[in-house]
Amino acid sequence: MSTIDSLFVTRLYRAALADLGRAPDPAELEGACLSIAEDDAAGQKWCDKNGYPGYTSYASLTDLPWRFPVFKDLVKVLDKHVAAFVADLQFDLGDKKVKLDSLWINILPPGGVHTSHLHPHSVVSGTTYVTMPAGASAIKFEDPRHAMMMAAPPRKKKAREENRAFVYVAPQAGEVLLWESWLRHEVPLNMADDDRISVSFNYGWG
Secondary structure, eight states: OOOOOOOSOOOEEEEEGGGGSOOOOHHHHHHHHHHHHHHOHHHHHHHHHTTOSSEEOTTTOSOHHHHOHHHHHHHHHHHHHHHHHHHHHTOOOTTOOEEEEEEEEEEEOTTOOEEEEOOTTOSEEEEEEEEOOTTOOOEEEEOTTGGGOSSOOOOOTTOOGGGOSEEEEOOOTTEEEEEETTSOEEEOOOOSSSOEEEEEEEEEEO
């Protein structure tokens, strides 16, 4: 009797922030993101120079949890979600910990995209979604085996999700997604009439 097993599974964690603690007030978090974006001249300059649509604090502000209490509160609950994901991944951490090493704001305007990328030098990456208007982009994940599929035929349109080359996940405001940092992902064209606001982060091992 034959069997077919799935090997080397790619895990994706999805939950409401409030599932594991007190989540920041959504209106306060949105207001903080917008206020920071308006005042962060260095971040605006970096976005203009690098052709980044909208705004990100990635290259300009590295201490959001220290500057703003709402981000400090956010990190407290993110730590719990990441700990749950790390437990599921069954990492052997030795005497080290998986801990936050960066956190930044993303504001993607209508028509904006965030091209395919991954997060080197980190273990777990993720995003929590602050504002997701109707029509806002899903996040698109790419099968990490692509580089090795030299002569493979394409998948059927209705292939099972685990067999697809790309998987789209449409999160809701107040949710958090986590994945291992080597997983390539992108944000396609924002078809909403309003900004798509999120906060992304990396956790390293050390």
